[in-house]
Amino acid sequence: MINYSPLTIRQTEYIRKSKDSWLNVLEGGKRAGKNIINLIAYSMCLEVHPDKLHLVAGVSLGAAKMNIIDSNGFGLQYLFEGRCREGEYKNRDALYIQTLTGEKIVIIAGGGKANDAARIKGNSYGTVYISEVNECHQSFVQEVFDRTLASSKRQLFFDLNPFSPSHWFYRDILDYQDELKNSGENEGYNYSHFTIKDNLSISNNVLKEVLRTYDKTSLWYQADILGRRVAATGRIYTGYKKSEVVIDRNYIKDNNITFIEFSIGIDIGGTDATVATLTGFTKGYNEIIELDGYYHKQGKNHGYTHDKYAKEIVDKIEEWSDTYPHFLFSTYIFCESADKLFRQALSNELKRRGINIQVTPSYKKDGIVDRIRLVNILINQGRYKIMKHLNKWVEAIENAIWDDDEKSKGNWVRVDDGSYPVDCLDSSEYSIQPFKKRLEV
Numbered sequence: 001m002i003n004y005s006p007l008t009i010r011q012t013e014y015i016r017k018s019k020d021s022w023l024n025v026l027e028g029g030k031r032a033g034k035n036i037i038n039l040i041a042y043s044m045c046l047e048v049h050p051d052k053l054h055l056v057a058g059v060s061l062g063a064a065k066m067n068i069i070d071s072n073g074f075g076l077q078y079l080f081e082g083r084c085r086e087g088e089y090k091n092r093d094a095l096y097i098q099t100l101t102g103e104k105i106v107i108i109a110g111g112g113k114a115n116d117a118a119r120i121k122g123n124s125y126g127t128v129y130i131s132e133v134n135e136c137h138q139s140f141v142q143e144v145f146d147r148t149l150a151s152s153k154r155q156l157f158f159d160l161n162p163f164s165p166s167h168w169f170y171r172d173i174l175d176y177q178d179e180l181k182n183s184g185e186n187e188g189y190n191y192s193h194f195t196i197k198d199n200l201s202i203s204n205n206v207l208k209e210v211l212r213t214y215d216k217t218s219l220w221y222q223a224d225i226l227g228r229r230v231a232a233t234g235r236i237y238t239g240y241k242k243s244e245v246v247i248d249r250n251y252i253k254d255n256n257i258t259f260i261e262f263s264i265g266i267d268i269g270g271t272d273a274t275v276a277t278l279t280g281f282t283k284g285y286n287e288i289i290e291l292d293g294y295y296h297k298q299g300k301n302h303g304y305t306h307d308k309y310a311k312e313i314v315d316k317i318e319e320w321s322d323t324y325p326h327f328l329f330s331t332y333i334f335c336e337s338a339d340k341l342f343r344q345a346l347s348n349e350l351k352r353r354g355i356n357i358q359v360t361p362s363y364k365k366d367g368i369v370d371r372i373r374l375v376n377i378l379i380n381q382g383r384y385k386i387m388k389h390l391n392k393w394v395e396a397i398e399n400a401i402w403d404d405d406e407k408s409k410g411n412w413v414r415v416d417d418g419s420y421p422v423d424c425l426d427s428s429e430y431s432i433q434p435f436k437k438r439l440e441v
Contacts, residue, residue, distance in 0.1 A: 005201040007037070014192040015041045018157070021190035023177060026159040029227035032194040033201070034159040035067055035131055036074050042129045042157045043079045046106070047099045050152040051126025053089075054104055055144070059112035059135040061093060067131040069095060069108060076106065092119070111140035124150045129157040134169040141169070162229045164401050165419050170229065195227050217243035219398060234401040236372060236414060239380040245397075247289070248388045257282055257289075259324060262331040265362065265430030266313065266346075267423045268339045273297040274304070275427035276313045277393070278320055285438050288378055289385040290428055292320065295392050295421070306345035314349045317357075328355060334430045337361035362430040369412050371429040377441045378432075396424040 007015070011033070018024045018041040026034040046054065056076070058064035069075045069086075076095055077084055083098040093108040107123070110116055111130065117139040128144050130136060148154045160169070180186035196202065196210075214221045218241060222228045251257075259280040266276045276294040281287075294316045298304055304312075321327040335343045347359045378384035386393050399420040406413035416422050432439075 005199075008198055008200060010192060011037050011194070011198065014190060015044070017190040018042075018045065018155075020188070022154050022156065022188040024155070024157045024190045025174065026192055026194065027162060027227065028193045028198075029195040029223075029225045030161055031196045031199060031202070032227065033199045034194055035071060037194070038129060038131070038157050038159050039068065039071060039074055039076065039079065042127070043076060045127055045155050045157075046076075046097065046104055048101055049099075049104070049126050049155070050101060052103065052105055053123055053125055054106045055109060055120060055123075055125045055128045055147070056095075056106055057109045057111045057120075057128070057130045057136065057140070057144070059132055060110040061108060062110070064108050064110060064131065065093075068129060111136035111144075113137055114139050116140045117143040120144070120147060123147060126151045126153065127155040127157070131159050132161065133158040134160045134163050134167055138168050138172070141173070162223055162227050164234070164399050164415075165229045167419075171417070171419055193227060196225060215241070217241050230398050234404060234407075236400040236402060237376055237379055237397050239376065240397060242394070242398075244382060245379060245384060245386055246388050246394055247385045251385070252289075257287070259289075260285075260330065261435075262291075262320075262324065262327060263431040263435065264317070264331065264333045265427045265432070266333065266335040267362075267427040267430065268309070268336040268342050269297070269423055272418065273421060273423040274309055275392075275421075275423045276316060277424065277427040277431050278316075279428065279431040280324070281435065281438075285435065285440070287383050287385060288432060288439070289387065290390055290393055291387055292316070293390055293393060293424070293427070295424065306342045307349070309342065310345040310349040313346065314353060314355070317350075317355065318353070321355075328357065331357055332434070333357055333359045334362045334434060335359050336430075337364055360434075363434050366433075368414065368429075371433050372414065374433060374436055374439070374441060375425075375429060378439070381441070383439075390424075392421045393424045393428065396421045400425060 014037060024041060026038055028034055056064055056068045058067050069077050080097045085096050087094055087096055089105050089107055095106040095108065097104045097106060109120055112135060114137050116137060120143060125147050128148055130144065133141060148156060177186055177189050181189045196207065214225060219230050219235065223230050260283055261281045263279045264276055265279065268274050274296050277290055278292045280289045280291045294313055335346060343359050343361065350357055375384060400422065401415050403413040403415050414422065
């Protein structure tokens with residue numbers, strides 16, 4: 001006799017809500033049971049759905065069969081055992097199922113390639129289940145949404161392991177659905193997040209032993225185990241570990257750190273963020289510490305003037321001068337080279353308050369890749385630190401990734417699509433790059 005592990009209350013609640021929800025999404029860490037939970041929910045939907053034609057998919061046809069049709073004995077062919085058969089429908093692989101509301105034809109497809117979208121056209125589907133949906137091509141997923149518009153009861157089921165927040169699936173789909181739900185306009189959106197700790201088929205003793213094998217400060221652990229939306233693949237700062245880079249005031253106090261120089265890097269945004277980063281250099285330029293910062297992101301239809309930004313940034317500079325001895329005598333400002341008008345506004349505000357710090361255009365001669373390389377080296381050498389309260393800066397360095405399309409062409413381009421605060425990286429790099437020779441990297 002086979003003993004099955006029970007579902008948790010949260011898992012049961014997700015299945016219950018799926019009955020009346022048009023969009024059902026399970027996200028989280030690996031081995032969290034997302035696929036099994038969705039299979040149960042999806043099979044219950046198929047059992048009573050009024051439409052005849054449906055679709056299941058994965059990144060490839062083989063993946064769809066393995067994850068949805070078979071799924072180690074928990075797939076559709078087992079959930080409908082004795083009532084289903086494999087076959088074809090219009091030259092497409094399909095599963096024929098006898099249900100309470102008549103025969104259902106479930107087409108099986110792969111969606112990882114751009115031309116896969118063409119293979120599901122010509123049909124209208126009552127429901128769709130895509131496993132590992134963010135591995136599929138964007139055009140395929142968009143076509144799935146369109147192909148269910150005429151459904152008698154439109155129901156979509158997705159599961160996914162987290163990617164970087166910059167991924168198109170978050171940007172174009174989930175982020176928007178979250179906004180609608182938060183405003184009370186999307187009651188039919190059923191989302192849950194699970195991790196391996198929610199999988200009751202894994203005993204506590206086994207779970208503890210497994211988790212002991214991971215570095216819990218690594219982005220690998222945060223992505224695969226905790227199911228956080230961080231860049232675990234394609235990352236730029238591969239040597240980054242939160243436990244080694246992110247510090248608090250006690251680190252400075254306990255190590256008796258003093259600063260010989262300070263640098264302020266400023267990146268000016270239009271509708272993007274305007275950021276100022278205060279960087280401190282320790283004796284011998286042994287360590288570089290991002291001490292504090294200014295961050296403001298304005299809207300598309302309203303924003304600050306140059307004078308307004310200059311005033312607020314100089315307010316921060318006065319605050320920093322009160323915090324660090326000799327600050328005004330050992331500080332440099334490197335400001336976005338493309339914005340001459342802001343540099344003039346900042347210089348005027350500093351002069352008005354009697355602060356004698358020259359505003360210098362940011363150094364860009366060696367290019368952005370050289371700036372990235374410099375920070376990467378400092379991280380790998382254990383010399384780069386970020387204060388704990390700088391959440392935006394930590395988020396930026398954790399989620400910075402290379403653009404895959406550009407990388408395939410031989411170009412090294414950092415993703416800059418507004419999905420994470422990349423402006424914090426530009427700002428901090430402006431404050432560090434001019435000191436490259438003194439850093440001896």
